[in-house]
Amino acid sequence: MKFNILGSCVSRVSMLNGNRDMHGVYGEGMELGYFLDKENIVCAMLPSPFSTEEVASVRKEELWNKKAIHALKQCMDKSTVQLLMESDADFLVIDLYDFQNDFVIRGQEIFSSCAAEFMNTKVFRDTAQEYRLANFFNLPSALWRPYIDAFFAQIMEKYDADHIILNRFRSGTYYFGKNGLVNLLPDNLKNWYQCSDKYNVQLRELEEYIIQLIDPYVIDLSRYFFCDENFWGAPHGAHAEREFYRESYRHIIEISEGKSEKRCIDVPDFIAGEISEEYSREIRQHPLDIDSTLKLLHELKAQDDVLWMNLFYRLSLCYPNDARIEQMIQEI
Structure with a gap:
């Protein structure tokens, strides 16, 4: 079984059953096609503001995170939809983390900012005065929702509703600290290239719109879990308790194997009374x-x-x- 991921660590670590340092997909017979991150689906549908030469000039040696080179070029050359359409994956797992990030305007075109990596490139240094930032959630939805419709109209020529899984996301307001307290996530961790809880209401409304539009499978567990410094080593609005990823993984696999009894999974194990000993042990440890x-x-x-x-x-x-x-x- 092969999966494509269009999203973020929210879904990538879910596909790894909470093993955040691994790669691919956890489990025998499970395979990762593409992990396409740092791209939001409106930007993916619009022309690139970069020339072929500018995209080709970007080198991984310029980047703080060398692994971000493919994601950055994918955002710059707008290859996301083409890659998804040409893939032989069976399922598409989507989360909308990147919709909370600001996008970049250059002239009359836009692109996803790909975190802060783009600012490390020579292309940016040579053209820095040409860029402006904006956020879709600060703009009227009538301006950009038609591109949501267009994206899914094209994607569903490849993946039907039974082969798309929407992994819903709620950006964290609080995190479990190593100090044994539930701390507020500070504003300096809600930068323009990061997720922010100030957009949670708009993001949930967008997710509802997509659910009405295409009727995918839905995993709606993120809102029940806190961010967790104990698991990740540092707080971040998308770095949840490990249990979130384990439960999401289990449900994704059940969906892919035709064993899910629900179209929308929205009850975590600790409410359903099916808590694992592993999660109970982690809670007692902290x-x-x-x-x-x-x-x-x-x-x-x-x-x-x-x-x-x-x-x-x-x-x-x-x-x-x-x-x-x-x-x-x-x-x-």
Whole structure:
């Protein structure tokens, strides 16, 4: 079974069953076709602002992350759709992380910024005065949604709705810190080339639009999980608890094998009562401060934010005999 990924680490690490340092797809008989990241699907549908010579001049030696060379050139030469259409993959896994990033305007054309890597190139240094930044979520959707329609009209000539999996994404507001606290993600980790929770509402509306448009399989688990410094080593708005990726992987494989009983998977294991021993062990290894976490739990619950359930499960596992937890269990 071969998968293409159009998205980010949200889906790449999901396809690796949470093993973020591996490559490809986890599991025997599973294969990765293309991992096409740093590209949003509106930019992919529009002409390139770069000449063939400019694209060819970009060298991996210029980049801080040498592995980003293919993603950068894909964004510059607008080869994303062509690669997907010519691929022999069975499934397309999509997440819309890159829609929260700013895109770059050059003249009358636009392209995905590919994080900060483009700014390391000679092409950028020679033409730096020609670029402006913008974000689709700050523009009227009537200007860009027709390109969403056009993208999926073309893609569905290759992949039908039963072979497209939308892995929904919620950018993190909080992260589990190594200090045992639930911390706010600082603004300096929400730069123009990164995801940002200020666009979460618009992103969810766009995902709903796409679901209505093409009726793909949907994995809607990201909103139940926190970002996790313990797993990733550093906080980031898209770096979730390892359990998110494990559960997403399991559901993606079940979908690909025709074993999924639901079109939309939107209940995590800790709510369904099917929690793994591995996740329980990870929670116990990193207990949260109960007083500050309870305060946040009640705030989230008052806001109807499903994240409160994650905190409740963690506290009930680590502090089962605390009177406040016992009372909440009785109330629920």
